[in-house]
Amino acid sequence: MQTPRLELISFKLCPFVQRTVITLLHKDVPYDITYIDLNNPPEWFAEVSPLGKVPVLKVGDDAVLFESAVIQEYVDEITPPSLMPADPLTKALNRAWIGYGGEVIMAMHGLVSAKDEAAFDEARSKLRGMLEKLEAVHSGEDFFNGGEFALIDAAFAPLFMRLDLLGQNCGLNLLDGLPKLGRWSEALLALPSVKHSVVDEFPQMYRMMLTRMGGHAATLLK
Ligand SMILES: N[C@@H](CCC(=O)N[C@@H](CS)C(=O)NCC(=O)O)C(=O)O
Known part of the structure; x- marks a missing residue:
């Protein structure tokens, strides 16, 4: 099956x-990418993005x-074989945990944007509690379900890249103290599709973002 023309609207820092x-990248699908600055979006963005958010994937002409989880599944479905587990129950559970992954990413955002130490400590224990829940359901192998990379791994890798930078x-x-997540993070961050999923200057940009946010995390910068 020939894939339609795909254009991804991106913000370089967006997980x-x-x-x-x-x-x-993992499925080797050709695509174009257009970067916008979410702090100063171009006028056309409001017309293109239904919720004013990235990612947005333009498919063909119209x-x-x-919604990242939906886009991921669409890309996966038009480029078989699928990266989703075949078993319906495992697949449903993966979808549920991918949804949770979005909440964990938002909790991490809460941590890096916390204004003072008290808010920061609260955000850190919230995030840590969420990570502990993941540790409890992880396979303990390189990837969430076991030895094979799946869509859920692509959904969580951006979180681990940022935790590593923090x-x-x-x-x-x-x-x-979370050995399964430690192993998962290491396996994900070693993948070419993860390494090349951000611009080369991403680590510096992430650091600058922490400074710009001016929260408690910025005071911890080494
Ligand atoms: N649930 C959405 C979240 C996307 C999201 O929050 N994107 C952020 C950038 S990382 C955004 O566009 N924020 C702009 C806004 O909320 O106005 C998804 O999974 O795609």
Whole structure:
């Protein structure tokens, strides 16, 4: 099956966009990418993006998809074989945990944007509690379901890339004592489709973003 023309509207720092890029790279799907600055979006963006958010995937001439988990599944479905588990129950559970992954990403955003130490400590324990829930349901192998990379792994990799940077830049080691997630993170961050899913200057941009946010995390920068 020939894939339609795909254009991804991206913001370089967005973890939800990155889910899509990892899926596209992993499946070797040709696509165009257009970067916007979400802090100063171009006028056309409001017309294209139904909710004013990225990612948005333009498909062919007219269609527009939004919501990262839905975009990931669409890309996966038009490029068989699927990266979703075949068993309906496992597939449904993966979808549920992918949804949870979005909440974990937002909790991480809450941590890096927390204004003072008290808010930061609260956000850190919330995030840590969410990570512990994941540790409890993870396979313990390289990937969420076992030894095979699946769509859920693409959905979580952006989280681990940022947790890794928070460790390097701020000394925050949120995966300490969570061996399954530690192994998962290592396996994901070693994949070419994950490594190449962000621009080369991403680590510097992420650091600058922490500074710009001016929250408690910025005071921890080394
Ligand atoms: N649930 C959405 C979340 C997307 C999202 O929050 N994107 C952020 C950037 S990382 C955004 O566009 N924010 C702009 C806004 O909320 O106005 C998804 O999974 O695609």
